Amino acid sequence: MVSGVEPKPKLAIFDFTDCEGCEVALVSLREKLLDLAGEIEIVNWRLAQRRADEGPYDVVLIEGTPITQEEIDTLKFLREQTKILVGLGSCATLAGIPGIIDKESRGFWYKKIYGEKYKPRGIDALPLTAYVKVNYLIHGCPVEKKEVVRVMEELLAGKAPKPRGYSVCFECKLAGNPCRLLAKKICLGPITQGGCGAICISGGSPCYGCFGLRDSAQIDNLLHTLYKFSDSPEVEQYFSMFLKKTPEYARLFKRPRVKNGKT
Ligand code: SF4
Ligand code: SF4
Ligand code: SF4
Numbered sequence: 001m002v003s004g005v006e007p008k009p010k011l012a013i014f015d016f017t018d019c020e021g022c023e024v025a026l027v028s029l030r031e032k033l034l035d036l037a038g039e040i041e042i043v044n045w046r047l048a049q050r051r052a053d054e055g056p057y058d059v060v061l062i063e064g065t066p067i068t069q070e071e072i073d074t075l076k077f078l079r080e081q082t083k084i085l086v087g088l089g090s091c092a093t094l095a096g097i098p099g100i101i102d103k104e105s106r107g108f109w110y111k112k113i114y115g116e117k118y119k120p121r122g123i124d125a126l127p128l129t130a131y132v133k134v135n136y137l138i139h140g141c142p143v144e145k146k147e148v149v150r151v152m153e154e155l156l157a158g159k160a161p162k163p164r165g166y167s168v169c170f171e172c173k174l175a176g177n178p179c180r181l182l183a184k185k186i187c188l189g190p191i192t193q194g195g196c197g198a199i200c201i202s203g204g205s206p207c208y209g210c211f212g213l214r215d216s217a218q219i220d221n222l223l224h225t226l227y228k229f230s231d232s233p234e235v236e237q238y239f240s241m242f243l244k245k246t247p248e249y250a251r252l253f254k255r256p257r258v259k260n261g262k263t
Contacts, residue, residue, distance in 0.1 A: 018064030022089030055081030
């Protein structure tokens with residue numbers, strides 16, 4: 001006999017290389033997470049529960065970035081196992097903090113920390129989109145809880161969530177902050193997707209772009225302004241915090257390597 005009760009969509013949450021701060025943000029959603037749990041069934045979440053069902057799933061959230069072949073294979077497997085795949089946090093969506101370190105400096109630090117005999121397995125951190133199709137990216141380091149709820153509710157309603165169409169500057173102005181650029185201080189707010197409420201600027205820090213580039217970001221215009229009071233290495237440092245693995249970063253800052261006097 002068919003009960004007539006629709007099964008709830010199955011949600012699973014996995015993580016690769018990261019600090020798990022975005023999953024902690026999920027846990028701290030508390031009542032809101034329980035509300036969502038009324039509409040979905042969380043069937044696999046290592047950090048928060050014992051239940052660990054195998055797929056297939058309806059929605060998979062992935063925090064972190066894969067940096068070993070094993071993790072890349074797992075990511076591809078999870079892609080096959082789910083209808084909707086969502087990147088959770090800037091490590092997943094942009095390669096974020098793990099993406100700062102490049103191959104050369106990684107080799108140096110491996111030797112320094114683990115010794116000459118250590119055989120590294122890690123490769124360059126890249127966003128999830130470098131390996132699989134991702135249905136939605138929830139940026140942020142960590143993610144903004146309201147943004148997670150918005151995206152989940154829209155996904156559960158069968159909609160395709162859209163990124164915010166405005167920059168961090170819009171929220172910064174709403175928060176009443178004086179503009180850092182006018183004080184000759186670097187800030188990536190004009191090119192960064194809104195959604196965080198300009199939390200860093202309100203707290204006295206610059207925007208480093210952890211919400212990713214907004215649509216039609218006028219990067220060259222911002223650089224034109226920044227270079228009036230700062231030099232290229234300093235500006236590059238700000239961009240490299242979260243945007244190092246974007247094509248825009250490569251276009252702006254990656255110089256051809258010089259070998260034996262030739263490029
Ligand atoms: S995006 Fe930031 S808070 Fe989230 S897992 Fe990565 S480093 Fe941690
Ligand atoms: S401080 Fe940064 S985010 Fe705020 S208005 Fe100025 S450039 Fe935009
Ligand atoms: S202000 Fe910029 S760096 Fe800070 S949370 Fe917002 S997007 Fe991220």
